[in-house]
Amino acid sequence: MSSLTLHVDGERWRHHISHYVARHQGDLVPVIKGNGYGFGIPTLARESEGFSAECVACYSAEEAAIIRSQYNGDVLLLSPQESIDESWIIHTVAPHSKDFIEKRPARFVLEILSPVKRHGFLITDIKNALDEYSQTGKCAGLALHLPIDQRRMKGDAITWIASQLAQLTKVGVNPSEYSQTLWISHIAPDDLVEVRKRWPDIRWRVRVGTDLWLGARTSLTATARVLDCHQVSAGEKIGYRQRTPGRGWLIIAAGGTAEGIGLEVPTRGGKQLLKALFRLFGWNPSPYSWNGKVLSFAEAPHMHNSLLYLKSGVPPEVGEEIGLTVRFTTTTFHEVVFE
Numbered sequence: 545m546s547s548l549t550l551h552v553d554g555e556r557w558r559h560h561i562s563h564y565v566a567r568h569q570g571d572l573v574p575v576i577k578g579n580g581y582g583f584g585i586p587t588l589a590r591e592s593e594g595f596s597a598e599c600v601a602c603y604s605a606e607e608a609a610i611i612r613s614q615y616n617g618d619v620l621l622l623s624p625q626e627s628i629d630e631s632w633i634i635h636t637v638a639p640h641s642k643d644f645i646e647k648r649p650a651r652f653v654l655e656i657l658s659p660v661k662r663h664g665f666l667i668t669d670i671k672n673a674l675d676e677y678s679q680t681g682k683c684a685g686l687a688l689h690l691p692i693d694q695r696r697m698k699g700d701a702i703t704w705i706a707s708q709l710a711q712l713t714k715v716g717v718n719p720s721e722y723s724q725t726l727w728i729s730h731i732a733p734d735d736l737v738e739v740r741k742r743w744p745d746i747r748w749r750v751r752v753g754t755d756l757w758l759g760a761r762t763s764l765t766a767t768a769r770v771l772d773c774h775q776v777s778a779g780e781k782i783g784y785r786q787r788t789p790g791r792g793w794l795i796i797a798a799g800g801t802a803e804g805i806g807l808e809v810p811t812r813g814g815k816q817l818l819k820a821l822f823r824l825f826g827w828n829p830s831p832y833s834w835n836g837k838v839l840s841f842a843e844a845p846h847m848h849n850s851l852l853y854l855k856s857g858v859p860p861e862v863g864e865e866i867g868l869t870v871r872f873t874t875t876t877f878h879e880v881v882f883e
Contacts, residue, residue, distance in 0.1 A: 546771055546798035546848065547878045548868065550582055553763040554882040558591075560760035565595050568750055573620060573727065575753030576611055577603040579804075582764075582872030583880055588757060589614035599634070601751050608633065620727070620751075624655060624663055634684050637677060638663040648680045653727055655687045656708060659697055662689065667711040674721050685725030685749065686712075692730050701735050702742075709743065719746060727751060758872055766875070767865035768832060771849060772796040783843040783851055793854040794842060797832055797866060804874040805831065806845040833867035834860055 565572055574597050576588045585602075589611040592600050599618040602608050605626045608619045612632070621628070624638035627645040635641075635649035640663070654673050657664035664687075665673055674683060688708070694701050725747045731739070739748055758764070776782060778791045799805040828841040832852055842851040860866055 547769045548799045548803055548875065549767050549769075549865065549879045549881055550872070550877040551765040551767065552583075552880065552882045556763035557760050557882075560763070561591065561595065561756065564752075564756055564759065565597075567733075568752075570598065571747065571749050572597065572756070573599050573601050573749050573751045574756055575601045575622075575729075575751050577601070577607055577622070577753065578873060579876055581753060581757040582766075582875055582877060583757065584877075585610045586614050587880060592617075599749070620653070622751075636687060637673065639665055639669070639673075648677060650681045651684050652677055652681050653685045653687045654683065654722070655689070658689045659691050659704065660689050664689075667708060668715060670712065671715050671717055674717065678721070683722050685727050685747075686722045687727040688729070690728065690730040694730075694732070701731065702738055705739060706742075723747075725749060754873070764872070766868040766870055766872075766877070768797045768799050768850075768868045770795060770797055770860045770862050770864050770866060773859050773862055784846075785843050787843060789842050789853045790855065792856060793859040795832075795834070795839065795852040795854055795859060795866075797850050797852055798848075798878070799868070799875075800845045800848045800850055802847050803876045803878075804870065805850055806841075807871075807874050809871070831869045833869065839866075 574588065574592045576585055576592065580588050585607060589600070593615045597617055599620055600611060600615060601620040601622050602611055603622050603626070605621065605628045608621060608628055611619055618632050618634055620634045620636065622636055624636045624641045625644040627635060627647070627649065629647060631650070633651065635645070635652045636655055637649065637652045638655045654670060655664040656670070657666055670686070677683065688705065690701055691697060697704065724745055727749045729751045731750060736748065736750065773796065774794045776789065776792060776794050779788055781788055782794055829838050830841045830850065830852055832839045832850065834854065835857070839852040839854055842853040
């Protein structure tokens, strides 16, 4: 069976998670969405059930249904366009939610428009939204989604949060109207300590995905199985495009575009220029490696496997595992092995 495998040092990984959970004093909201950060949604839902998370967060209704099969607590839907009519669901509401959701939710949080500018209410619209949705449901709090790179914000995160709370008071919104609860993403540890100190009557529920599940990177190792290997001679053509890589070895490894191999995050500046220079001179570095050496793509990844080129040296055996350096959030592993 072709296989991309995520190997997990279970003891080290869970040690990190237990310390992270303890540090947040019961206010941690694990985020479980997309590909489950490489682990898969069911795995992370079981882990959350294991450390008794009061609530987890996901993006879609489909994800929530998968989570519910492994986890018995509340689920916060992060998408303001998604809805499930279940008592264990807390909906996120934004200005255009009414265009997507027919029935007003029984439990909800109102998203405040943050510097991310993805979706949310202006502070001046919060009072009306509270009045409207509270007619049929219970507000479980307000939500703040901070940028990841807060150095580029106009002012720091604490200053921005303080201004939002001051404006809420100014427009006549009492904390009791939103259950004295703020759900927040991407807040730095020191800032979390500071907001708890400044506003002790507010419950700060911290939504965390990457730092929780992928914070112990050294406990995670990705590998790919070698499916075939051919020696190629000078001038010999290979692949869909019949290119001539030169004398060496053609390694066929598990993993292609269907598993997220070859996907790139848009970059600007020096990194983009460096990649362009590599390609200009015929080197297309892949995320695969063998004996500490980065292998190059012989051509663009196929749907479920990749053709790799090794110019010299001893190639891996068929069935052997080779190294793989990938973004866990965009890679679909065939196996997750806890060791």
